Amino acid sequence: MSQDKGNIQSASFSEPCLVQIFHDGVELVRVVDGCIELNEPVSGIPEILEIHWDKRVVYRLERGTPVINLMVAEMERISSVSPVAV
Numbered sequence: 001m002s003q004d005k006g007n008i009q010s011a012s013f014s015e016p017c018l019v020q021i022f023h024d025g026v027e028l029v030r031v032v033d034g035c036i037e038l039n040e041p042v043s044g045i046p047e048i049l050e051i052h053w054d055k056r057v058v059y060r061l062e063r064g065t066p067v068i069n070l071m072v073a074e075m076e077r078i079s080s081v082s083p084v085a086v
Contacts (some may be wrong), residue, residue, distance in 0.1 A: 016053035016078065024048055053078075 019031040023046040030037040051059040053074055060068035 001074040018052075018054050022048075022050040022052070023036075 001053055017033055019029075020027055021029040023042045024045070026039070026042050028039055028042060030039070046061075048059040050057055051071075056070075056074070057068055058070045058074045059066070
C-alpha cells in the first residue's frame, strides 16, 4: 500500500513470508520476503509437486492429479489476519 502525506494505509492482506516449491521433495524455488532463490533444476516430470506457504502445504500434485488444493482457503485465512501497516 502507499503512504500519503504521513497517513499510513493498512492492508487487509498479509502475504506469506516464505513460499517454497518442491519437486519430489527437492526444493526448487524459495521466496523469502519477496527475494527469490532458485536452486539447481531437477530433470524429469515430478511424481509429487508441492507448494508451501510459511511451511504449510497449500498445493500438492501427485502424478498429475491435485490431491491438496488449499490455496483459496489459505488466501482467505491470511486475508482475515489483522491489518498490517505499510
